[in-house]
Amino acid sequence: MDVRGLRVVRGGQTVLHAIDAQVPTGSVTGLLGPSGCGKTTLLRSIVGVQRVAGGEVQVLGMPAGSAALRDRIGYVTQAPSVYTDLSVMENLRYFAAVLGAPREDPERVVAAVGLEGKEGAQVERLSGGQRARVSLAAALLGTPKVLVLDEPTVGLDPVLRAELWGLFHRLAGGDDPVTLLISSHVMDEASRCTRLLLMREGRILASDTPEALLAQTGADDIEGAFLSLVGAAS
Numbered sequence: 001m002d003v004r005g006l007r008v009v010r011g012g013q014t015v016l017h018a019i020d021a022q023v024p025t026g027s028v029t030g031l032l033g034p035s036g037c038g039k040t041t042l043l044r045s046i047v048g049v050q051r052v053a054g055g056e057v058q059v060l061g062m063p064a065g066s067a068a069l070r071d072r073i074g075y076v077t078q079a080p081s082v083y084t085d086l087s088v089m090e091n092l093r094y095f096a097a098v099l100g101a102p103r104e105d106p107e108r109v110v111a112a113v114g115l116e117g118k119e120g121a122q123v124e125r126l127s128g129g130q131r132a133r134v135s136l137a138a139a140l141l142g143t144p145k146v147l148v149l150d151e152p153t154v155g156l157d158p159v160l161r162a163e164l165w166g167l168f169h170r171l172a173g174g175d176d177p178v179t180l181l182i183s184s185h186v187m188d189e190a191s192r193c194t195r196l197l198l199m200r201e202g203r204i205l206a207s208d209t210p211e212a213l214l215a216q217t218g219a220d221d222i223e224g225a226f227l228s229l230v231g232a233a234s
């Protein structure tokens with residue numbers, strides 16, 4: 001993914017100020033920054049659903065929003081995007097049909113997110129974490145090359161969070177690597193990423209590996225590195 005000079009205006013305000021950002025293929029890149037800094041807007045621009053005021057966004061070598069990218073990008077929004085009155089499997093079969101995914105794909109993705117045994121459960125009756133995993137399972141249908149996940153671990157317990165990060169790394173490290181871009185406002189998730197994009201007030205503060213950011217700032221953790229970079233930029 002390659003973002004150059006991206007400018008977005010929402011509600012009359014510039015929310016992305018001509019930003020540049022690269023997400024290497026096969027990386028697990030964390031997009032970290034405080035609430036309201038523009039993370040969702042950047043993700044929406046990459047998925048191709050955000051009206052942009054300027055700049056360019058390329059995904060897998062194609063302009064964001066290209067029809068050819070539709071079944072190659074999985075996008076999980078913050079709000080669950082599955083039908084709550086349908087069962088887990090009904091949702092997955094429906095989305096698989098829309099995408100033209102292989103017939104056995106719903107079973108594969110249920111196993112990938114650890115929802116075996118819940119196939120027949122109505123989504124309405126699932127816990128928040130289970131619902132989040134149904135949305136993630138839907139995004140894994142059709143074996144996308146890029147996964148864009150907006151705060152996928154919010155509200156999950158630590159065990160489930162660790163399991164999901166394990167899944168993200170398995171997807172990125174497989175024979176057919178997936179590139180993952182994952183937003184979070186929880187800085188302690190930074191250490192789970194292979195690369196970081198630190199964002200503040202519509203600008204990218206830094207783009208590097210967690211280790212390099214710690215070395216560069218001399219901070220003990222990414223929160224400290226973030227504060228040091230904010231200090232240096234102002």
Ligand SMILES: Nc1ncnc2c1ncn2[C@@H]1O[C@H](COP(=O)(O)OP(=O)(O)OP(=O)(O)O)[C@@H](O)[C@H]1O
Pocket residue numbers: 010011015033034035036037038039040041042185
């Ligand atoms: N539909 C909208 N209309 C106008 N302004 C919006 C809209 N959605 C978001 N904004 C503004 O754009 C800015 C960036 O919002 P965005 O949702 O991208 O932030 P975020 O970093 O994802 O926040 P959070 O972590 O709280 O989800 C904010 O100042 C917000 O008020």
